[in-house]
Amino acid sequence: MIALKNDTFLRALMREPTEYTPIWIMRQAGRYLPEYKATRARAGSFLGLAKSPDYCTEVTLQPLDRFPLDAAILFSDILTVPDAMGLGLYFAEGEGPKFERPIRTEADVKKLPLADMGSLQYVTDAVRQIRGALDRRVPLIGFSGSPFTLACYMIEGGGSDDFARVKTMMFQRPDLLHAILEKNTESVIAYLNAQIDAGAEAVQLFDTWGGALSHHAYQEFSLQYAKRVMAGLKRENEGRVVPRIFFTKGGGLWLESMAESGADALGLDWTIHIGEAKKRVGDKVALQGNLDPLTLFAPVDVIAREAERVLSDFAYDQNATGHVFNLGHGISQFTDPAHVEALVHAVHRARTGM
Amino acid sequence: MIALKNDTFLRALMREPTEYTPIWIMRQAGRYLPEYKATRARAGSFLGLAKSPDYCTEVTLQPLDRFPLDAAILFSDILTVPDAMGLGLYFAEGEGPKFERPIRTEADVKKLPLADMGSLQYVTDAVRQIRGALDRRVPLIGFSGSPFTLACYMIEGGGSDDFARVKTMMFQRPDLLHAILEKNTESVIAYLNAQIDAGAEAVQLFDTWGGALSHHAYQEFSLQYAKRVMAGLKRENEGRVVPRIFFTKGGGLWLESMAESGADALGLDWTIHIGEAKKRVGDKVALQGNLDPLTLFAPVDVIAREAERVLSDFAYDQNATGHVFNLGHGISQFTDPAHVEALVHAVHRARTGM
Numbered sequence: 001m002i003a004l005k006n007d008t009f010l011r012a013l014m015r016e017p018t019e020y021t022p023i024w025i026m027r028q029a030g031r032y033l034p035e036y037k038a039t040r041a042r043a044g045s046f047l048g049l050a051k052s053p054d055y056c057t058e059v060t061l062q063p064l065d066r067f068p069l070d071a072a073i074l075f076s077d078i079l080t081v082p083d084a085m086g087l088g089l090y091f092a093e094g095e096g097p098k099f100e101r102p103i104r105t106e107a108d109v110k111k112l113p114l115a116d117m118g119s120l121q122y123v124t125d126a127v128r129q130i131r132g133a134l135d136r137r138v139p140l141i142g143f144s145g146s147p148f149t150l151a152c153y154m155i156e157g158g159g160s161d162d163f164a165r166v167k168t169m170m171f172q173r174p175d176l177l178h179a180i181l182e183k184n185t186e187s188v189i190a191y192l193n194a195q196i197d198a199g200a201e202a203v204q205l206f207d208t209w210g211g212a213l214s215h216h217a218y219q220e221f222s223l224q225y226a227k228r229v230m231a232g233l234k235r236e237n238e239g240r241v242v243p244r245i246f247f248t249k250g251g252g253l254w255l256e257s258m259a260e261s262g263a264d265a266l267g268l269d270w271t272i273h274i275g276e277a278k279k280r281v282g283d284k285v286a287l288q289g290n291l292d293p294l295t296l297f298a299p300v301d302v303i304a305r306e307a308e309r310v311l312s313d314f315a316y317d318q319n320a321t322g323h324v325f326n327l328g329h330g331i332s333q334f335t336d337p338a339h340v341e342a343l344v345h346a347v348h349r350a351r352t353g354m
Numbered sequence: 355m356i357a358l359k360n361d362t363f364l365r366a367l368m369r370e371p372t373e374y375t376p377i378w379i380m381r382q383a384g385r386y387l388p389e390y391k392a393t394r395a396r397a398g399s400f401l402g403l404a405k406s407p408d409y410c411t412e413v414t415l416q417p418l419d420r421f422p423l424d425a426a427i428l429f430s431d432i433l434t435v436p437d438a439m440g441l442g443l444y445f446a447e448g449e450g451p452k453f454e455r456p457i458r459t460e461a462d463v464k465k466l467p468l469a470d471m472g473s474l475q476y477v478t479d480a481v482r483q484i485r486g487a488l489d490r491r492v493p494l495i496g497f498s499g500s501p502f503t504l505a506c507y508m509i510e511g512g513g514s515d516d517f518a519r520v521k522t523m524m525f526q527r528p529d530l531l532h533a534i535l536e537k538n539t540e541s542v543i544a545y546l547n548a549q550i551d552a553g554a555e556a557v558q559l560f561d562t563w564g565g566a567l568s569h570h571a572y573q574e575f576s577l578q579y580a581k582r583v584m585a586g587l588k589r590e591n592e593g594r595v596v597p598r599i600f601f602t603k604g605g606g607l608w609l610e611s612m613a614e615s616g617a618d619a620l621g622l623d624w625t626i627h628i629g630e631a632k633k634r635v636g637d638k639v640a641l642q643g644n645l646d647p648l649t650l651f652a653p654v655d656v657i658a659r660e661a662e663r664v665l666s667d668f669a670y671d672q673n674a675t676g677h678v679f680n681l682g683h684g685i686s687q688f689t690d691p692a693h694v695e696a697l698v699h700a701v702h703r704a705r706t707g708m
Contacts, residue, residue, distance in 0.1 A: 163648070272569060
């Protein structure tokens with residue numbers, strides 16, 4: 001094991017002592033950065049960028065060259081797995097992701113294959129290349145959509161306001177939804193383990209849409225499969241534990257059961273008081289979050305004050321453990337990069353006076 | 355006071371004993387009913403319908419003529435108040451509501467008047483006419499958008515995914531947002547009291563967008579003003595208490611503070627286990643909810659089973675008090691009316707064997 005220059009993030013995820021609260025930002029490599037837009041323009045299309053290890057390496061490192069972030073996250077799309085299950089991912093101009101062949105019928109479900117890991121080599125190649133380029137500055141996070149969140153896109157064929165197709169299947173043919181979730185679970189385990197083998201030093205499971213479910217349906221259709229993903233992941237690589245983060249947007253009501261998922265840390269959106277979350281999960285998991293992304297539209301002094309409030313809600317002190325600072329969801333493309341810099345410095349400064 | 359033929363709903367809101375769990379359905383008068391669509395076609399436009407006491411009376415009674423619901427709710431739009439503040443409500447074909455003159459600048463805020471109650475006479479006329487037509491069958495619910503939810507539409511100029519304009523104002527010029535909320539609060543109090551004077555026997559404050567806020571921002575920008583609305587409402591009319599329901603979609607994390615709002619009942623969306631909600635609020639308030647609206651896309655036997663699960667989660671028995679059954683949000687326009695009938699009967703049957 002070659003030591004990381006900065007392993008603060010990994011230690012915080014494992015609830016070990018850290019000198020300051022580490023920070024990374026969901027979607028930190030993205031459209032709010034002019035250098036990202038320049039790379040994206042050279043790549044010609046979003047998928048042209050996302051499927052090229054060279055471009056992925058370039059944009060993954062861009063935010064780290066600007067800000068002293070404590071982790072890098074693989075640049076990729078959340079829907080690579082269903083694409084590798086043959087659904088035909090594409091991006092219509094000015095719209096979100098879509099699938100050419102959504103999964104709607106029993107016949108669709110029956111013929112749905114597991115993700116073809118060979119066709120996902122561009123992702124593991126990117127992980128290896130990014131690790132090389134990072135040269136152990138900070139850890140690299142791998143990620144996947146959760147089985148349920150992937151199923152939402154696979155069934156709806158794209159984004160949705162109300163998940164009417166997913167929920168119709170859930171209520172009319174729960175067996176079909178479970179069959180899709182089984183295949184997604186197996187595919188996600190293989191995908192994340194391949195990222196770990198290629199060098200991902202932590203992994204995050206993004207359950208973007210689990211919060212659309214009822215209490216009971218969340219347990220049955222999202223959490224159950226997230227647990228199985230956690231149980232299927234390699235625990236160590238390169239002589240070090242690979243921590244797992246589980247993030248259900250809108251999952252604040254279900255933290256106690258999420259804390260039993262096998263994750264080392266739970267991501268929180270901004271609707272929950274992080275101190276109350278800490279009381280509820282006790283010492284079972286670390287917490288990651290949870291500033292409202294639109295706080296970055298505030299003047300820089302307000303950003304610093306709001307960041308300090310999250311830190312003090314967590315009740316940090318010199319010995320605090322188990323908090324990774326982040327936004328409660330992805331950063332807005334309309335964010336001023338100077339405001340991100342102010343946030344990173346405010347978080348680092350809070351406990352060290354740096 | 356002339357006795358209502360069915361006051362089960364009002365008694366449940368006040369946590370008095372009832373023979374069965376009463377039910378009404380958010381948006382029960384609406385597009386899922388063919389007779390509503392026929393009236394809407396005759397009215398020529400949505401606002402033509404919503405601003406006509408005759409049409410409002412007709413559509414308010416339509417669901418009651420089909421199903422043995424335990425309450426009627428005034429048919430109206432959530433944005434009548436900002437319209438009466440001069441913002442120019444309109445509906446673009448195939449889109450949601452919009453305002454011709456959104457509130458964006460300090461000058462806009464300064465010249466924003468309180469709602470002109472004279473221009474809202476069509477609403478109070480509708481309340482009186484509906485009360486006459488109901489002939490005391492069931493109670494009539496009046497309603498308003500919450501000060502914060504109205505501000506969202508007023509500032510965004512329509513719907514929004516992320517409330518970027520509202521939150522930008524909140525972080526950059528909180529004084530302006532507070533000034534709007536003050537005017538909205540005063541207008542909503544006058545509006546709901548006028549509905550009570552005209553005969554509304556219960557009122558609901560809809561905080562559709564409060565759930566988009568952080569824990570702290572919810573307290574400061576939504577709940578604080580909802581409390582002031584509650585404090586400003588007439589407590590009795592026609593010799594009877596007028597119960598108040600407060601519904602923040604996505605507010606499940608904040609129930610303890612919502613229970614201190616002065617509301618008699620809290621509306622719940624479907625993400626929370628209603629039994630856990632009951633434990634958290636104790637005997638402070640009744641609860642209304644909380645079936646996922648898309649459950650109505652299920653076969654009728656599944657609808658009955660899911661409804662019974664909500665009832666048993668609430669731990670009802672012959673002496674249970676304080677539960678009004680409802681969906682967790684408005685009914686989908688694509689719902690089969692026969693499925694609504696199955697739901698109403700399942701809820702009524704559960705405790706009485708009717």
